[in-house]
Amino acid sequence: MPPSLRSSNAVRYFIMKSSNMRNIEISQQKGIWSTTPNNEVKLSCAFLESSIVVLIFSVQGSRNFQGYGRMSSNIGPERCQEWGSTVLGGVFKVEWIRKENLPFHFSQHLLNPWNENKKVQISRDGQELEPQVGVQLIQLWHKISEKQQQNKP
Secondary structure (H helix, E strand, O other): OOHHHOOOOOEEEEEEEEOOHHHHHHHHHHOEEEOOHHHHHHHHHHHHHOOEEEEEEEEOOOOEEOEEEEEOOOOOOOOOHHHOOOOOOOEEEEEEEEOOOEEHHHHOOOEEHHHOOEEHHHOOOOOEEOHHHHHHHHHHHHHHHHHHHHHOO
16 A cells, blocks of 8 residues: 555545546546536545545446545636536546556445445445545555466466
8 A cells, every 4th residue: 555545534535436437537647537516515625624535436337446546636616628527517636546447346345334334336426435444445456456466477
């Protein structure tokens, strides 16, 4: 796990759902994201109050998390025309840390007490994760990556 994401009360974790993979690809290429006005309020407050805001991305219906990153700017007034959605608000910067898929079956055991103890993959767009659950979810990428490295000839 990167040292900047070690367990801390100042780290907050949010699930970001996308309706399509294209938005994830734009985000990974340009280092930006845009969300609904309702989520903007939560994320903007978290960005101002916390030292780190981690965003965990998932395309609806994909049965995977597509990666995670750190929110690296507050939300600005400008909009991104490439998203193709008029319901999204301003753009903010995201520093992608992992761009690999994490299949949901690896996270079946993780329940979010801040979402009625539902499995993390059942989260809605903008759902905040209890910090220890967020840490455990991030650690899964590293565990799977280590296993894959060990299995290479």
